[in-house]
Amino acid sequence: MFEYQPSANFLDSKIILVSGASSGLGRAAALCYAQHGATLILLGRNEAKLNIVYDEIEAAGGKQPAVMVLDLLKADDNSYQEVATTIAEEFGRLDGVLHSAGTMSPVLPLEHVTLESWDQQLRVNLTASYALTRHCLPLLRRAAAASVIFTSSTAGRELREYWGPYAIAKHGIENLMQLFHAELHSTSNIRVNTLNPGPCATALRRVAFPSEDPAMRPQPAALMAPYLYLMGDDSRADNGRQFSSQ
Ligand SMILES: NC(=O)c1ccc[n+]([C@@H]2O[C@H](COP(=O)([O-])OP(=O)(O)OC[C@H]3O[C@@H](n4cnc5c(N)ncnc54)[C@H](OP(=O)(O)O)[C@@H]3O)[C@@H](O)[C@H]2O)c1
Incomplete structure (x- = not known):
């Protein structure tokens, strides 16, 4: 298990965008970042669920977050640019992005995967992380030191038969991170890393x-140590690397 114990308000001045903030690991990370002093931009497709996370952050004494509704299945260049423009107008910069939105369909042999399912999984699990990062680059460049965390999976680091487009998207995420690293490391203060949370309920x-009995797997809140480490300044020297929670 990855271990890290940051100081109480170590994300105090940070403005952090989290995709998939409405549930699971994205929600847990958003709550955790807010608890450590960050201002959160909560992005997801379901406004009602995002508003619950908004209320949870405020109830816990966190800074007032922002909510951005975007369905990553339908998003095009204009919608991503709108997200970036709104953040520029409201906050002026971004210190971090956690790409946690993800989708999965039941495991199947490739010969039975429909093109519709293929397209959906590639779009949410890979294309969205590329497009959101790309449109946010000008905002990330304005931060003294910015961190982008791409959520990977064991299925993106090993060969996993029957995991089809999900596994291909996660392998793509690793390659996407490496390409952004190669293109940004010598010309920007933006660091990019992948994080595999491992099995989680x-x-x-x-x-x-x-x-599977969900009780056999850790809850998202138990896996937050590397999410915190990678978002804070202690990880400034880590760039282009693969991390795991478990
Ligand atoms: N759980 C695991 O065991 C595990 C292991 C390895 C990697 N991961 C990765 O961890 C990340 C988080 O997943 P999770 O386990 O926390 O699952 P989750 O609880 O199902 O969360 C997925 C998030 O993605 C959002 N999302 C899905 N489709 C979307 C769309 N079209 N537009 C916008 N948002 C969309 C969901 O929104 P709604 O709330 O509206 O559904 C939700 O907020 C994913 O990248 C996943 O691949 C998970």
Whole structure:
């Protein structure tokens, strides 16, 4: 298990965008970042669920967050640019992005995967992380030191038959991180890393393992140490690397 014990308000001046902030690991990370002093921009497709996270942050004494509704299945260049423009107008810069939005369909041999399912998984699990990062680059460049965390998976680091487009998207995420690193490390203060949370009791996990008892797996809140480490200045020297929670 990754261990890290930051000081109480170590994210005090940070403005952090979290995709998939409405549930699971993204929600846990947003709550955790807010608890450590950050201002959160909560991005997701379901406004009602995002508003619950907003209320949870405020109830815990965190700074007032912002909510941005975006369905990553439908988003185009204009919608991503709108997100970036709104952040520029309201906050002026971004110190961090956690890409936690993800989708999964039941595991299947490739010969039975429909093109619709293929497209959806590539779009949410890979294309969205590329497009959101790309449109946020000018905002990230304005930070003294910015951190982008791409959420990977064991399925993106090993060969995992029957995990089809999800596994291909996660392998793509590793490659995307490496390319951004290669293109940004000598010309910007933006660091990029991947983080594999490992098995965790969330809705996405239940799609892949419907018969697994969720009590056998850790809750998202138990896996937050590397999420915190990578978002704070202690990780400034870590760039282009792969991390794991477990
Ligand atoms: N759980 C695991 O065991 C595990 C292991 C390895 C990697 N991961 C990765 O961890 C990340 C977080 O997943 P999770 O386990 O926390 O699952 P989760 O609880 O199902 O969270 C997934 C998040 O993505 C959002 N999302 C899905 N489709 C979207 C769309 N079209 N537009 C906008 N947002 C969308 C969901 O929104 P709604 O709330 O509206 O559904 C939710 O906030 C994913 O990248 C996943 O691949 C998870």
